[in-house]
Amino acid sequence: MPAQPFETTLRSIFVRCDEALHTALDRAKARAESLQAEDTSRLAFTLTEAIEHTVDPAIDEAVASYDEALSQPVASNAHWEDAIRARIGVSVEAGIAGALAFDQLTHPWKPLLKEEAPKLSERLVRRADERLAEVHKRHGPQRRRKEVRREWTLRGSLLVLGLVVGFLIHGLLTAF
Structure with a gap:
C-alpha cells in the first residue's frame, strides 16, 4: 500500500473516530446529568472513559491498516507510525475540548479532565506502541x-x- 492510500485510510479512520467521539461525549454528558454527577469528579472520569473507549478501536483499526500496508513489500515506516501517534493525540485533545465545551460554567470536574488529558493521551499512545510492536x-x-x-x-x-x-x-x- 503506497503512502498516499495509507494516509488517506488513516485520515478516514480518525475522522470516523472524531464523529464517534462527539456522539459518545454527548451520551456520557446525558448519562452524567441523569445521575446528577455534574459537580463531582465522576463526570471527569466518565468523560475520560468515553474518550478512551472511542479512540481505542480507532487505534486498533489504524494499526491493522498499518499491518496491511506492511504486508506489501514495504519495511516498517517510522513516518506512518508517527502519524498514528500524532492522530491519537489530536483525537484526545479534540475529545477533551469537546467535553470542556459542554457549558461555559466552571465546574470542579473541568480541571480534573484537563489534568487527565496528557495521561490519557500517553496511555493510548502506549497501547498503540504495544500493538505496533506486535506488528513489528x-x-x-x-x-x-x-x-x-x-x-x-x-x-x-x-x-x-x-x-x-x-x-x-x-x-x-x-x-x-
Missing part, C-alpha cells in the same frame, strides 16, 4: 530471514533436482 514481530527481520532461508532452500532443491533430471536424461541419451 510479524514483519520483523527474523521473518524476512526465514523467508530468505526458505527461498534459498527451495532454489537449492530445484538446482539439485535439475541436475539429477539432467544426469538421468544424459544417461538415457548416451545409452542409446
Whole structure:
C-alpha cells in the first residue's frame, strides 16, 4: 500500500473516530446529568472513559491498516507510525475540548479532565506502541530471514533436482 492510500485510510479512520467521539461525549454528558454527577469528579472520569473507549478501536483499526500496508513489500515506516501517534493525540485533545465545551460554567470536574488529558493521551499512545510492536514481530527481520532461508532452500532443491533430471536424461541419451 503506497503512502498516499495509507494516509488517506488513516485520515478516514480518525475522522470516523472524531464523529464517534462527539456522539459518545454527548451520551456520557446525558448519562452524567441523569445521575446528577455534574459537580463531582465522576463526570471527569466518565468523560475520560468515553474518550478512551472511542479512540481505542480507532487505534486498533489504524494499526491493522498499518499491518496491511506492511504486508506489501514495504519495511516498517517510522513516518506512518508517527502519524498514528500524532492522530491519537489530536483525537484526545479534540475529545477533551469537546467535553470542556459542554457549558461555559466552571465546574470542579473541568480541571480534573484537563489534568487527565496528557495521561490519557500517553496511555493510548502506549497501547498503540504495544500493538505496533506486535506488528513489528510479524514483519520483523527474523521473518524476512526465514523467508530468505526458505527461498534459498527451495532454489537449492530445484538446482539439485535439475541436475539429477539432467544426469538421468544424459544417461538415457548416451545409452542409446
